[in-house]
Amino acid sequence: MVRFLLTRAWEFLKLLVRLNIVKTIYFNVRAFGWRGALKLPVYIFGPVKLADMSGKIQIEAENVKRGMIQFGCEDENIIATREPVRISVSGNLTFKGECKFSRAVQLLVWTNGSLEVGNNAWFGSFSKIVSFRSMTIGDNFMGSWECQLFDTDFHFIRDTALNSIPDNTAPVSIGNQVWLGSRVTVLKGTQLPDCCIVAVGSVCNKNYTSTHTSCIMLGGVPAKLLKENVEYISDKPMERKLYRYFYDSANRDGQYTSVTY
Template sequence: MIKINQGMLLSRKNIKLILSVNWIKTFYFNLKMFPFDVAIKLPVFFYGKVKLSSLRGEVIIDAPIKRGMIGFGQRFEKMSVEKGISQVIVNGKLVFKGHAHFGKDVFFCVEDNAYCEFGFMGCLGSDVKLVCTKEIIIGEWAGIGYESQVIDTNSHPMKNTLTGQYYPMSSSIRIGNYNAISNRVSIMGGTKTPDHCVVASNSLCNADYRQFENNVLLGGIPAKLIKTNFARDWEIEKEMLKKAKRVL
């Protein structure tokens, strides 16, 4: 009797998950972006409303293909309400090194000739804006908190008014492995973080912080070193995170 009840419970969970998937966008994206033998496995799931504005680029999954291994529009946070403003633009090259997860209302843009990469279990929280015009690499088990922005360009030509010299418009971003980026953080061009790095809420990152090595807490505007020997204990949370972001 217990086994039957557990089976029924699992079935209800699967039904709920199936009903939450935006199957039209899921089939369209997979069939458009992958060879047929990959597309039929449906490695990418879309949940809820999403606007696929442009898909002229390339998506590569450099890992064993599994159904729903990449989720866009997932409800893995406490906030369950969505605004329905998710938008995807992939005109450059997007590479996944394994499972990856995106929350609700994410704006995701990889421009022409740009390169964007997500390591295993890379994650963007809800309301995150990612704009890649040159290069953005997010390491494995690296999470970007809700309402943050990851933008590798200032979007406008800026110059030195004395010399007339123009500053670079775009600069690469590299987020290390096992990074915990808190909510409302701005990660701008030129940001490079070490492994096992934590960034405090409402911070502005715009420099190369790898000089501080691993296990550090950064924070402030602009971000600076706050603590050493400081790290999120990912091992305690790994199974919980996998369960929260589970797929079929």
């Protein structure tokens, strides 16, 4: 019992050292009011710039708990930076469950814009998420570092032949269990199906659900179908076992093999 209490106390002290206490309290009170802030559902770590908090931020989950949403978390082992997270919400931001934003993430939900993030979502360092109108992200989303998700072109382009100006914004919809590799860009009008993997450096710019319903790999500029019947392993204990298996296989046999499970 004593050992358990000491362990919990040590974990709490480590949390306090990393936590940006002032910004954490301010964010929770501003977003959820004093009553909602008592649960402290949002943690902010490290430097952060709260550029705009005039919009509506809400959590639609059965169990709202402490620290379920985190900004500036340091779970990545590859990226190290002291660049601040930047949060600007003048529209509607909705969380459906737990969500982590790593360091130096830029989050913008513009006036009249809407961003909905599913449960168990992760955004890597230096990612940019911008919603001018509508963006929906499903459960178990994983975006690696330096990803860009935009539902707008930001600026307008005139068609000089027709003397017309088309809309520069279109909704983005991302299904459940989607994995974006590093430096993937998702542009306006993109729709990604469930269980989709997007290869490093790809650019998504259309509705990929019209021809494929799930479990595909996309890649390229613009992105196109690379493989079918694939899914990423989201189970972390299983991932560690696979690392060990292939490491041992390489050392023993001098080559990598595959495993069936």
